[in-house]
Amino acid sequence: MIKDRTDIPALDKRVPGVPAIEPVLFPKLDALYARRSSRLEELAFELVKEAVQNEASSAPADEVNAGYFGFLATLVAAQGRILAHSPLSLADAAPVRALLRGGSTSPDIPSQEMLENTQYWQKAFAALVADAGDHLPAETQESLQALAAEQPGVLAAQAYALLSGQYDQVNAGAAVFLWAALSVFWAQAIALLAQDDATLHQRRSEGGACPCCGAPPSGSLVLTGDREGLRYLQCSLCETRWHKVRATCSVCDETGHIDYWSFEDTNAPIQAETCGDCKSYVKLFRLDRDPALEILADDLATVVLDAALEEQGFIRAALNPFSFPA
Ligand SMILES: [Zn+2]
Ligand SMILES: [Zn+2]
Structure with a gap:
């Protein structure tokens, strides 16, 4: 067994009160x-x-x-x-x-x-x-x-x-x-x-691309610990994570037709978040449900979920550099 050494820096708690969400x-x-x-x-x-x-x-x-x-x-x-x-x-x-x-x-x-x-x-x-x-x-x-x-x-x-x-x-x-x-x-x-x-x-994403390098995300994480429940997208190129309010489409910002899909029950650690407005989807890796998940590795291990979503007409809004589109 390997101890989980998180790659997410600790929250700065020197400022009293409710910490602001880091963009x-x-x-x-x-x-x-x-x-x-x-x-x-x-x-x-x-x-x-x-x-x-x-x-x-x-x-x-x-x-x-x-x-x-x-x-x-x-x-x-x-x-x-x-x-x-x-x-x-x-x-x-x-x-x-x-x-x-x-x-x-x-x-x-x-x-x-x-x-x-x-x-x-x-x-x-x-x-x-x-x-x-x-x-x-x-x-x-x-x-x-x-x-x-x-x-x-x-x-x-x-x-x-x-x-x-x-x-x-x-x-x-x-x-x-x-x-x-x-x-x-x-x-x-x-x-x-x-x-x-x-x-x-303080940079913010425009149109779902990484605010620091412009590359597409690989997927999104729901964090645990001091940032319990916060959702961040992770860049496929520079590995930066940027905050995005949950249940908001990472591509078009709409909130009206967001759905969650998985092959398991409602507590699945990996889900797809689809947007009925722009028909895009990204996978959501819930570290609060399984802290061992790693975006690129676990994305590659769940390509059957992608196949099922594409069959439903959704378009993947994420890039995994271990598996480029043909
Ligand atoms: Zn980037
Ligand atoms: Zn959308």
């Missing part, structure tokens, strides 16, 4: 990677157990999935090693600061040129390929190594396509590595900038 929370990144990696390992182990029990029909699929979860655990642990051994400097965060454009507007989407001139994430990509690539078939590994050895412009074009949602333009095997490299860069940059920029702590 934005920045995670403890080292704890976030450690939690995510161990949760992925745990789910891989569950899948292996299921494969043994279900010998017949779904066993081969369970084994493939278990292999993928195991690989992702290694990839996330490798992100943690980059954070520990080659942390980003404040000077290297400057290109991300330039995208913020002051306090009140949504951040700009990075240009291909910015990505080409930012070496940190490119080095992170090469490090992740070297560290986690040997869990992949030799052919995939070779094509990743070839991409890592390309000119920065080639890598930047792939990263730009990925960040702008042109998934069919991206080398399928490389997408997960590219996002992991971009994410370990962006998450550190935002955390560093937030240390001396109070306006970052």
Whole structure:
């Protein structure tokens, strides 16, 4: 058993009275990677157990999935090693600061040129390929190594396509590595900038995108402990969490036709929150019901819920960088 080390910073209780709701929370990144990696390992182990029990029909699929979860655990642990051994400097965060454009507007989407001139994430990509690539078939590994050895412009074009949602333009095997490299860069940059920029702590989301980097959320969390019951969306790129009142659509802000779906009873720890007005949905991970949940890992483990919602005509308003849309 691994003790749950939360990646959510403790609430500042020095000010007496009812604490104000913080618009934005920045995670403890080292704890976030450690939690995510161990949760992925745990789910891989569950899948292996299921494969043994279900010998017949779904066993081969369970084994493939278990292999993928195991690989992702290694990839996330490798992100943690980059954070520990080659942390980003404040000077290297400057290109991300330039995208913020002051306090009140949504951040700009990075240009291909910015990505080409930012070496940190490119080095992170090469490090992740070297560290986690040997869990992949030799052919995939070779094509990743070839991409890592390309000119920065080639890598930047792939990263730009990925960040702008042109998934069919991206080398399928490389997408997960590219996002992991971009994410370990962006998450550190935002955390560093937030240390001396109070306006970052007050930013609000526009149209459901991350207020600090503009990327889509991976899902939403209902917190526990000192922030019991508060709902935050979590960014798929920079890992920032932003507050959103419960039972409010994260895309269109409507409250009139919100419904909750799950395969279990009404106390399910993972639910989908659908909006009848704009037909979007995000999954809700209730840490108050199961504190072991981790957005990316548990989202990937519950894709059957997505299939059921898409059958009902709802459109997913979240991105899981472990599973890009085809
Ligand atoms: Zn973000
Ligand atoms: Zn809506």
